[in-house]
Amino acid sequence: MDAASPDASASARAGIPAGAGLGPDRILAAYRLMVLSRTTDERCLALQRQGRIGFYAPLLGQEAAQVGCALALTAEDWVFPAYRELAVALARGVPLKSIIDQLIGNSADLTKGRQMPNHFGFREFRFVTASSPIGTQITQAVGAAMAAQRRREAVVTVPFFGDGATSSNDFHAGLNFAGVFRTPTIFFCQNNQWAISLPRDKQTRSKTLAEKAEAYGFPGVVVDGTDLNAVYRAVVQARARAVQGDGPTLIEAQVYRLGPHSTSDDPKRYRTDAEVAEWKARDPLARLRADLAVAGQLDDAADQKVWEEARAEVAAAIEAGERSPPMPPESIFEDVFATLTPRLEAEREEFRALGRGTEGGP
Amino acid sequence: MDAASPDASASARAGIPAGAGLGPDRILAAYRLMVLSRTTDERCLALQRQGRIGFYAPLLGQEAAQVGCALALTAEDWVFPAYRELAVALARGVPLKSIIDQLIGNSADLTKGRQMPNHFGFREFRFVTASSPIGTQITQAVGAAMAAQRRREAVVTVPFFGDGATSSNDFHAGLNFAGVFRTPTIFFCQNNQWAISLPRDKQTRSKTLAEKAEAYGFPGVVVDGTDLNAVYRAVVQARARAVQGDGPTLIEAQVYRLGPHSTSDDPKRYRTDAEVAEWKARDPLARLRADLAVAGQLDDAADQKVWEEARAEVAAAIEAGERSPPMPPESIFEDVFATLTPRLEAEREEFRALGRGTEGGP
Amino acid sequence: MTELTLVQAVNRGLAEAMRADPNVVLLGEDIGLNGGVFRATEGLYKEFGEQRVIDTPLSETGIVGTAIGMALNGLTPIAEIQFMDFIYPAFDQIVSELAKFRYRSGGQFPCHVVIRTPYGGGIKGGLYHSQSTEAYFCHTAGLKVVVPSTPADAKGLLLTAVHDEDPVVFLEPKRIYRAVTGEVPDGDHRVPFGKARLVREGTDVSLFAYGAMVPPTVEAAEALAKDGIQAEVVDPRTLVPLDEAAILASVEKTGRAVVVHEAARFCGFGAEIAALLAEKAFYSLKSPIARVTGYDTPFPYALENLYLPNADTIAHAARAAVQAA
Amino acid sequence: MTELTLVQAVNRGLAEAMRADPNVVLLGEDIGLNGGVFRATEGLYKEFGEQRVIDTPLSETGIVGTAIGMALNGLTPIAEIQFMDFIYPAFDQIVSELAKFRYRSGGQFPCHVVIRTPYGGGIKGGLYHSQSTEAYFCHTAGLKVVVPSTPADAKGLLLTAVHDEDPVVFLEPKRIYRAVTGEVPDGDHRVPFGKARLVREGTDVSLFAYGAMVPPTVEAAEALAKDGIQAEVVDPRTLVPLDEAAILASVEKTGRAVVVHEAARFCGFGAEIAALLAEKAFYSLKSPIARVTGYDTPFPYALENLYLPNADTIAHAARAAVQAA
Numbered sequence A, B: 001m002d003a004a005s006p007d008a009s010a011s012a013r014a015g016i017p018a019g020a021g022l023g024p025d026r027i028l029a030a031y032r033l034m035v036l037s038r039t040t041d042e043r044c045l046a047l048q049r050q051g052r053i054g055f056y057a058p059l060l061g062q063e064a065a066q067v068g069c070a071l072a073l074t075a076e077d078w079v080f081p082a083y084r085e086l087a088v089a090l091a092r093g094v095p096l097k098s099i100i101d102q103l104i105g106n107s108a109d110l111t112k113g114r115q116m117p118n119h120f121g122f123r124e125f126r127f128v129t130a131s132s133p134i135g136t137q138i139t140q141a142v143g144a145a146m147a148a149q150r151r152r153e154a155v156v157t158v159p160f161f162g163d164g165a166t167s168s169n170d171f172h173a174g175l176n177f178a179g180v181f182r183t184p185t186i187f188f189c190q191n192n193q194w195a196i197s198l199p200r201d202k203q204t205r206s207k208t209l210a211e212k213a214e215a216y217g218f219p220g221v222v223v224d225g226t227d228l229n230a231v232y233r234a235v236v237q238a239r240a241r242a243v244q245g246d247g248p249t250l251i252e253a254q255v256y257r258l259g260p261h262s263t264s265d266d267p268k269r270y271r272t273d274a275e276v277a278e279w280k281a282r283d284p285l286a287r288l289r290a291d292l293a294v295a296g297q298l299d300d301a302a303d304q305k306v307w308e309e310a311r312a313e314v315a316a317a318i319e320a321g322e323r324s325p326p327m328p329p330e331s332i333f334e335d336v337f338a339t340l341t342p343r344l345e346a347e348r349e350e351f352r353a354l355g356r357g358t359e360g361g362p
Numbered sequence C, D: 001m002t003e004l005t006l007v008q009a010v011n012r013g014l015a016e017a018m019r020a021d022p023n024v025v026l027l028g029e030d031i032g033l034n035g036g037v038f039r040a041t042e043g044l045y046k047e048f049g050e051q052r053v054i055d056t057p058l059s060e061t062g063i064v065g066t067a068i069g070m071a072l073n074g075l076t077p078i079a080e081i082q083f084m085d086f087i088y089p090a091f092d093q094i095v096s097e098l099a100k101f102r103y104r105s106g107g108q109f110p111c112h113v114v115i116r117t118p119y120g121g122g123i124k125g126g127l128y129h130s131q132s133t134e135a136y137f138c139h140t141a142g143l144k145v146v147v148p149s150t151p152a153d154a155k156g157l158l159l160t161a162v163h164d165e166d167p168v169v170f171l172e173p174k175r176i177y178r179a180v181t182g183e184v185p186d187g188d189h190r191v192p193f194g195k196a197r198l199v200r201e202g203t204d205v206s207l208f209a210y211g212a213m214v215p216p217t218v219e220a221a222e223a224l225a226k227d228g229i230q231a232e233v234v235d236p237r238t239l240v241p242l243d244e245a246a247i248l249a250s251v252e253k254t255g256r257a258v259v260v261h262e263a264a265r266f267c268g269f270g271a272e273i274a275a276l277l278a279e280k281a282f283y284s285l286k287s288p289i290a291r292v293t294g295y296d297t298p299f300p301y302a303l304e305n306l307y308l309p310n311a312d313t314i315a316h317a318a319r320a321a322v323q324a325a
């Protein structure tokens, strides 16, 4: 677990515990996280084009929603991410280096190169390893909340998911169980208006996604996901409700996926430049920077420095990540079970006998 | 298909096409259907105890909801039942004999003895063969509606399901697709207050089941399911909306399962006699009989006759059903595919060679 | 030792596990006041309360999904799926999540959930109350798959499952829930995974069977004995991990093999045993490997007795194997 | 004849079917304007409109459930599941409903749905964009299961699927969507179900492979030929119905068999072929039946090339089979 332990990197600054409001220091810390996230996105999209990582799904445009939510949680709360929650991980204190290791799938990758990039997870930070199937984390988060309830812990569990995921089986089951068992769960939906090529209004006919909560007997709230403070306040409130035993909340953070769905996607096939431009004008990062400037908390020079530090941190993490050796071949057989079954031992023997994974081996 | 073609039995009287209101004649016909259904329930519970049928799930208490709904539909509409919709089948004109054949699983059973009792189906009556998994018919009904839409037919599709089924995956997917594609579907939920031993308020926290429709962008209505006319009117209205292109409706008919969940169930384990007594006072059959008596449409002698006719029809159907020979052994191999694959032919050969299904065979 | 039916043994196993560890919780449909539709959880609601014997809404997706979340957060959930035929709404959670959590997280998030479910035919359950689709789960890397055939094994394997660290699919042969009784050790009785049970020794042919197929297989062996054929009966007990050594040893001795199961034949578990033998016991084999199984059709209702293997059809195949050149 | 990639052949097959019959409709995620994430439906939205190329909400349950309803009511739906790894939310509809509708209704409600889905590894898709779990579907009575390995077969089998009367699970080897090109007959080209393709004749050993495993198997055969070993390569093309006669005939000739697939070995499709041979070609077999397959682990990402069979590992197994006593 060494690679993931908190260090002095910029991202670790997010470890600040959640207080009553997002004071000046924490807002600045949040801004740094958002810049770090944006920088990582930009670099990783380039890395993918250069063939240095295999895949990438940016969160461009969703930074305020992710950071605002994450900063309202405590280290004891559980995060159940989808595959786009990089800024959430950073805000929980996950070192950027650990994330980059997963994107590369090197031997330092805590998930041991088992999954595509973006599907990271960090036990230490109660950031559960993501999977690809849409929505499955939602019921899981509810179950984790039931376990916390049973031990009377004052923690919440937070599944992150998109507008598309509201159509999944687990959305329905998860919200229903949460309603019935009044679990301390905050369902955090980033409605980024698109599920790959399907626009929000073809995903479902409800007026908002938030109102779906009523079908399960608890409140849903809509929040402007480009507004860091608004998101933060909504989550603080939901969290208070939850730990008081008043049950779950569904939060719909309205954002926009400014980039492609992933590096495999070409959004020009299905949406207009005009629509993108409209939302670009509401870029959460620009918005926060403007607010900070007006408040006299960030001048151009200081901003410049934030970006430079971020770029340096990203560059360093990539350099280190690329220097790490690859996963050892026989690691394929680990972690299927707690210990190898005889069948897996025999297959590993067969693998060895073939010389697989060795120089010149098949 | 011979066994299922309409005949002159009492049940065929339901074939009367749906008009503007439920006039005196049709109300009387409805009453006859409800009595026939009640009589069948009572006889079949006894038959099961005697080991003459293997299983039975009564609809005691749900007769008005089923008959009221079915009479508001046309012969071209599609019914997607769960396993409790005997009165719906009767009201669509299915001969009681065909139903009894399925309960027995004899050679006249149109479903060829493949399923447990209650899981009947009749192509001719657009009454789709039921399955056991809860909720699966809901998305199917939506798909059938999409096919009708494509051909611009003025028909609706009607999935029947219980309060428990609102928790199923297919409820969520089905209602969502129906909302998005504005399908001509009437989601007919018989909330009989129990899903085996789980009471309605532990199934979900929403105030009504009907309000769940809002999460999918279309209306939901609550109706007193013990009131034949109220159900009929609600379905007529939903049907008119649907064929006009205004989309689906969710109807929650509030009823009570007066009997056990099935012959395998002992409701005394989980509910009080007092609760049952309270609902027994609202028995839909007694209610309708009283209304008819007040209206001068049914005196005691006439009522007596209705019951006697019903008993005679049920007795005749059972007698005929029990006289029918059993399913031929090799029928096991039919209908897996349209024609037997070589593998199935070989297995049938093996079956024959063993003498299975013959006198003294294994 | 107490004389119990198989379903009673399950019940005692659950009670034992719950008494020993407050983190063990049950969840499922109708398992509380009602005690489960087969009464496997009878009395547990009363003893442990609704916090530990949790009646859920009607959603297998929700049952397995929340069970996974509980396991991630320190509980040991035992989920009941009312019939194996109704496990498919939870299939995504089982195959995509439960089976892969440890692997995909590089070992960070092991996920110890036990899923109990009654399976199999012989109770006049028709298409949807009779299936045995163990092969789906056996083919899914990351799941352990257990099928007891005696009351003692039911309790002993269940307690091993609860103390294991991996996800376990625990299949209970409902046909013999009450038809079979036997002595069951009291207390924390455990039967190890990956160790077959030699039900009956023999020299002429090996019969492999598990779950509800063990009794008719033993019956077949007894009938064969009357004809002078000594059949060995081996019950693998856990399909994953499989006691390959015991299976190979038996065939190395007898040279002939018959595999029995209720599931459809094509790509069923019997195929794996046959493939294993055809690879690793090839030179010991004296005759073709036979499979006595359900047919490649859905499970019928009226004619289920003609669908299921029985002592006669098993004995027939064994005789043919012995008589083959 | 036109030279096409495999995915183009699928696309032409879909267009052909839709032109010929207005009742054929497509439904799935991102198949409309976007043309499918692999572009299999490219251009079809433009030609046939949103009534026939239906972008659905993100629910595989909904896709297959509504497709079944469409089929019951006179349409011929072709459903796309974006990746085979995401078919499990629809598993209940496929296994409980689609596969059993004809049977359970006594033939009254046949249910002809074609489910297309890209499957398999080799594209750096990791755990959830690489699976090949054909065995689940093969074990499910009532489903036909098809896996083309050439562009011509892709189109020809797809058109047969569309004109069949039964549910078909149509698995497209995405690894060779573009890596393989070939001549594809124009128009209504059909390839029958249940007829294997003899890819390469040989006398010394039979190699069975399908989908994306056919190219490396042929490569292995070519390497073996240089050593004087004549390997026969047979592609069953349809796993259900299976051309057992062709498989048996090949092994009756060669006496040795190697089965290749990407899926995990345990209870995989290879087990069925091995079991079939161990039963029906027993006396022709000269050496143990080998399986060259994915390992019994979930599908890895970084090391996928070490997980998948390749020409070397296939040739190695074939050599061992030929050298065995």
Ligand SMILES: Cc1ncc(C[n+]2csc(CCOP(=O)(O)OP(=O)(O)O)c2C)c(N)n1
Residues within 6 Å of the ligand: A084, A132, A133, A134, A161, A162, A163, A164, A165, A166, A192, A194, A195, A196, A257, A261, D029, D058, D060, D082, D086, D089
């Ligand atoms: C069950 C399932 N079906 C399909 C996919 C393929 N897929 C990956 S992402 C995606 C869209 C998700 O949309 P949304 O939930 O809005 O999240 P976003 O990507 O917009 O953050 C789809 C269809 C999947 N991963 N899982």
Ligand SMILES: Cc1ncc(C[n+]2csc(CCOP(=O)(O)OP(=O)(O)O)c2C)c(N)n1
Residues within 6 Å of the ligand: B084, B132, B133, B134, B161, B162, B163, B164, B165, B166, B192, B194, B195, B196, B257, B261, C029, C058, C060, C082, C086, C089
């Ligand atoms: C997917 C699934 N899970 C569990 C069951 C077992 N089961 C049969 S009926 C039933 C309760 C159904 O309740 P409801 O939908 O309210 O219908 P009702 O029986 O009250 O008419 C259950 C849990 C099932 N048939 N299918």
Ligand SMILES: [Mg+2]
Residues within 6 Å of the ligand: A162, A163, A164, A190, A191, A192, A193, A194, A195, A196
């Ligand atoms: Mg989205």
Ligand SMILES: [Mg+2]
Residues within 6 Å of the ligand: B162, B163, B164, B190, B191, B192, B193, B194, B195, B196
């Ligand atoms: Mg109910």
